Amino acid sequence: MKADPxxxxxxxxxLDGDFxxxxxxxxxxxRFFAGYPITPSTEVAERFSERIPEVGGIFIQMEDEMASxxxxxxxxxxxxxxxxxxxxxxxxxxxxxxxxGAMMEVPCVVVNVQRGGPSTGLPTMxxxxxxxxxxxxxxxxxEIIALSPNSPQECFYVAIEAFNLAEKYRVPVFxxxxxxxxxxxxxxxxxxxxxxxxxxxxxxxxxxxxxxxxMPEDDLVPSMIIAGQGYKIHTTGLTxxxxxxxxxxxxxxxxxxxxxxxxxxxxxxHIIHIEEEDxxxxxxVVVSYGISSRVALAAIDEARAAxxxxxxxxxxxxxxxxxxxxxxxxxxxxxxxxxEINYGQMVLEVERCAAGQAKTILVSHxxxxxxxxxxxxxxxxxxxx
Amino acid sequence: xxxxxxxxxxxxxxxxxxxxxxxxxxxxxxxxxxxxxTLTQSFGPEARGxxxxxxxxxxxxxxxxxxxKRPQILVCLSQxxxxxxxxxxxxGGLLIxxxxxxxxxPAENGIQLLAIPATRIxxxxxxxMVLNIVTVGFFTAVADVVGEEAVRGAIKDSVPKxxxxxxxxxxxxxxxxxKNLREHGE
Numbered sequence: 001m002k003a004d005p006x007x008x009x010x011x012x013x014x015l016d017g018d019f020x021x022x023x024x025x026x027x028x029x030x031r032f033f034a035g036y037p038i039t040p041s042t043e044v045a046e047r048f049s050e051r052i053p054e055v056g057g058i059f060i061q062m063e064d065e066m067a068s069x070x071x072x073x074x075x076x077x078x079x080x081x082x083x084x085x086x087x088x089x090x091x092x093x094x095x096x097x098x099x100x101g102a103m104m105e106v107p108c109v110v111v112n113v114q115r116g117g118p119s120t121g122l123p124t125m126x127x128x129x130x131x132x133x134x135x136x137x138x139x140x141x142x143e144i145i146a147l148s149p150n151s152p153q154e155c156f157y158v159a160i161e162a163f164n165l166a167e168k169y170r171v172p173v174f175x176x177x178x179x180x181x182x183x184x185x186x187x188x189x190x191x192x193x194x195x196x197x198x199x200x201x202x203x204x205x206x207x208x209x210x211x212x213x214x215m216p217e218d219d220l221v222p223s224m225i226i227a228g229q230g231y232k233i234h235t236t237g238l239t240x241x242x243x244x245x246x247x248x249x250x251x252x253x254x255x256x257x258x259x260x261x262x263x264x265x266x267x268x269x270h271i272i273h274i275e276e277e278d279x280x281x282x283x284x285v286v287v288s289y290g291i292s293s294r295v296a297l298a299a300i301d302e303a304r305a306a307x308x309x310x311x312x313x314x315x316x317x318x319x320x321x322x323x324x325x326x327x328x329x330x331x332x333x334x335x336x337x338x339x340e341i342n343y344g345q346m347v348l349e350v351e352r353c354a355a356g357q358a359k360t361i362l363v364s365h366x367x368x369x370x371x372x373x374x375x376x377x378x379x380x381x382x383x384x385x
Numbered sequence: 386x387x388x389x390x391x392x393x394x395x396x397x398x399x400x401x402x403x404x405x406x407x408x409x410x411x412x413x414x415x416x417x418x419x420x421x422x423t424l425t426q427s428f429g430p431e432a433r434g435x436x437x438x439x440x441x442x443x444x445x446x447x448x449x450x451x452x453x454k455r456p457q458i459l460v461c462l463s464q465x466x467x468x469x470x471x472x473x474x475x476x477g478g479l480l481i482x483x484x485x486x487x488x489x490x491p492a493e494n495g496i497q498l499l500a501i502p503a504t505r506i507x508x509x510x511x512x513x514m515v516l517n518i519v520t521v522g523f524f525t526a527v528a529d530v531v532g533e534e535a536v537r538g539a540i541k542d543s544v545p546k547x548x549x550x551x552x553x554x555x556x557x558x559x560x561x562x563x564k565n566l567r568e569h570g571e
Contacts, residue, residue, distance in 0.1 A: 012416050013416075014411060014415055014416055014422075014539075016424075124427070180425065180451060184423060184424065184425050184451055185411060185423070185424035185425075186415065186421070186422065186423050186424070187415040187416060187421075187422070294449050294451065295449065295450055295451075298449040298450050301449075369452075370450070370451070370452065373449075373450060
């Protein structure tokens with residue numbers, strides 16, 4: 001289906017990443033936002049609250065982030081597309097209910113504009129250290145989807161992609177921005193509504209008497225209902241059967257949790273969105289995401305000028321991790337260089353998939369600033385020695 | 386590779402409209418002059434009342450490194466901002482100051498120093514708060530990085546409805562002051 005023109009601010013704008021993300025959500029049809037303001041994500045909420053009266057929908061400033069997360073799960077069952085936005089400390093508070101969202105298979109989008117941590121850390125300054133928290137932050141086994149934009153323009157498109165993936169796979173989707181991209185203002189072109197393709201809610205065709213809320217379709221994703229339209233269903237964080245009723249057995253656990261994981265893992269090729277340049281024939285490939293991928297480009301240009309064959313692979317989807325592609329490249333390259341604003345998170349995935357076939361070099365940064373491109377250049381030079 | 390990258394820092398104290406001034410220059414460059422313009426800004430409690438800054442990179446190609454560590458053009462609207470940011474200016478750079486609010490040390494390293502009494506001019510227009518737009522006009526006339534029509538367009542697009550005329554007047558005053566200074570000197 002096409003986007004509703006009402007939410008699409010078609011034209012050329014000069015917007016920061018947070019605003020662009022909110023515009024992407026509105027274009028994607030998000031009509032319910034519940035959140036608690038926190039730097040550097042506050043502008044996502046601010047923009048949404050300012051625009052929602054024109055578009056129609058609900059904005060609620062909640063009492064905290066736990067309640068925000070619960071509100072978007074509930075509203076999603078009410079049939080609308082929902083979002084919240086936060087930063088590290090709030091993301092930590094959301095974790096319990098993110099697990100509930102994964103277990104109840106609730107389409108929703110959570111924006112984390114990452115700042116320096118741990119704890120309250122550097123409220124106004126950049127970090128990329130919540131990448132593993134996005135993957136594993138809630139307890140138990142589950143799979144989620146996470147995306148990472150590197151410009152305000154991409155914040156707009158990634159927000160649309162996030163909603164489409166959330167609806168298609170019935171899973172919480174994270175937009176893992178960073179403070180630099182969130183607070184960076186650049187030109188953002190918003191296309192006409194008819195150029196924006198949306199994935200609609202997977203509503204059941206079964207009559208209420210026959211509907212089983214957790215009976216998966218061929219792609220392992222069950223279809224949904226809208227609360228209040230005559231379907232009497234049960235949904236729970238407990239391990240449940242196709243009816244949604246709790247079943248406390250190892251067999252039920254295997255059937256349910258394995259499906260929650262496989263609906264993402266077995267569909268990974270359809271989900272993963274990466275950008276590659278000159279990876280074929282490269283001796284070193286720089287793997288990066290978010291603002292680090294832009295800063296890395298400055299280093300890559302210089303390394304190429306020095307005669308080094310450098311390819312680049314940018315993670316737009318960070319979870320599920322594009323492990324197949326890294327495994328394909330590993331035997332063909334000498335090294336992977338991974339700059340990130342943390343002390344080694346996504347690099348662990350690169351290293352795992354390289355499986356000893358190529359060197360993996362982390363260029364770490366503790367946060368509060370982006371890398372000096374020179375540090376990435378040095379690592380590229382070092383990697384081919 | 387980034388081509389013809391110009392790095393600008395606009396600084397002052399919280400409340401002077403430093404961020405909006407930078408936003409208008411960036412919007413003029415990005416939407417009206419069709420260049421790449423990336424604006425980043427220092428946020429948070431440390432910025433309120435104290436020295437605050439907006440960083441702007443204008444380029445003919447995509448901006449890769451977003452921050453400004455050594456500006457080619459530095460605008461200082463307060464003494465505190467001048468004290469904090471002046472050492473960052475590159476040799477041969479352009480330094481624009483608020484004439485009545487900043488007492489500069491003698492310019493060295495080939496730095497070109499230009500001053501405008503932006504607050505006084507804004508007060509003459511009846512609204513002290515348009516001092517940032519007066520400065521934008523002056524910047525446009527002396528810095529040669531954004532077109533004057535582009536800036537007029539960006540102002541009309543960015544200021545609150547009903548204040549367009551006042552802001553455009555503020556722009557013209559700053560622009561003329563800069564033009565005269567350039568043609569005739571002080």
